[in-house]
Amino acid sequence: MTSRRKFITKAALTSGAALVSTKTFGASHNHIESEQRLKILVTGAHPDDPETGMGGTINKFTSLGHEVVCVYLTTGEAGIPGLTHDKAAQIRKEEAMKACEILKARPVFLGQIDGSTEITSKWYHKMYELLNKEKPDMVFTHWPIDTHRDHRICSNLTFDAWNSTGRKAAFYYYEVVAGGQTQNFQPDTFVDISSVIETKWKACFIHKSQKIKEYYPDDHAKMELFRGIESGADYGEAFVHHRLSPYGIIP
Numbered sequence: 001m002t003s004r005r006k007f008i009t010k011a012a013l014t015s016g017a018a019l020v021s022t023k024t025f026g027a028s029h030n031h032i033e034s035e036q037r038l039k040i041l042v043t044g045a046h047p048d049d050p051e052t053g054m055g056g057t058i059n060k061f062t063s064l065g066h067e068v069v070c071v072y073l074t075t076g077e078a079g080i081p082g083l084t085h086d087k088a089a090q091i092r093k094e095e096a097m098k099a100c101e102i103l104k105a106r107p108v109f110l111g112q113i114d115g116s117t118e119i120t121s122k123w124y125h126k127m128y129e130l131l132n133k134e135k136p137d138m139v140f141t142h143w144p145i146d147t148h149r150d151h152r153i154c155s156n157l158t159f160d161a162w163n164s165t166g167r168k169a170a171f172y173y174y175e176v177v178a179g180g181q182t183q184n185f186q187p188d189t190f191v192d193i194s195s196v197i198e199t200k201w202k203a204c205f206i207h208k209s210q211k212i213k214e215y216y217p218d219d220h221a222k223m224e225l226f227r228g229i230e231s232g233a234d235y236g237e238a239f240v241h242h243r244l245s246p247y248g249i250i251p
């Protein structure tokens with residue numbers, strides 16, 4: 001990930017392990033500076049959300065030796081017309097597992113139901129327990145203003161867990177189908193994904209049940225090109241950093 005503000009560079013990967021205080025615009029921030037293997041947790045409402053939103057960044061992280069955990073809130077039960085929830089979930093779980101294999105990430109399925117996601121104290125607690133157990137250095141989730149209810153709920157549960165576990169991880173939001181789903185998204189952090197674009201596409205297109213290859217030119221391809229133009233790359237992915245969290249490592 002390339003931050004416009006350049007707080008973190010690749011050099012940070014070889015310059016010791018610590019939270020470092022950085023002064024900027026009169027405010028004090030911490031950022032992660034580490035030569036150790038980091039754990040990065042990415043939450044998405046459905047199989048394909050982490051991949052289409054930030055598959056290039058995930059692959060850059062894992063290629064650098066960091067651990068990425070893709071957490072799927074649902075298993076896409078409602079995503080294949082004509083099939084039962086059980087059958088659709090089975091197909092979409094297999095697709096997500098193959099996508100994670102391509103990106104070298106570890107999948108986790110939380111067990112909510114696609115299209116019927118819930119925010120309850122039970123689910124706040126489940127997400128809290130996940131973050132408490134995994135202890136990630138960086139967390140990524142959906143931007144909370146999104147037309148898809150499941151995306152909003154995933155974002156909300158993840159934010160609450162991060163907040164409740166002491167805001168220790170660097171916290172970032174990613175976008176999916178900008179304009180059509182994610183809205184009012186003004187990124188401050190960019191990743192040049194040109195070197196891994198074909199791996200990202202492979203991981204996205206493995207979701208054959210969602211016909212992603214067919215729809216890709218009209219949504220995610222435009223995002224990749226536009227975020228690339230904004231950040232001076234051929235292809236880019238974009239993020240919003242939560243200003244009360246540490247800054248993460250930028251791959």
Ligand SMILES: [Zn+2]
Binds near residue numbers: 045046049151
């Ligand atoms: Zn989704």
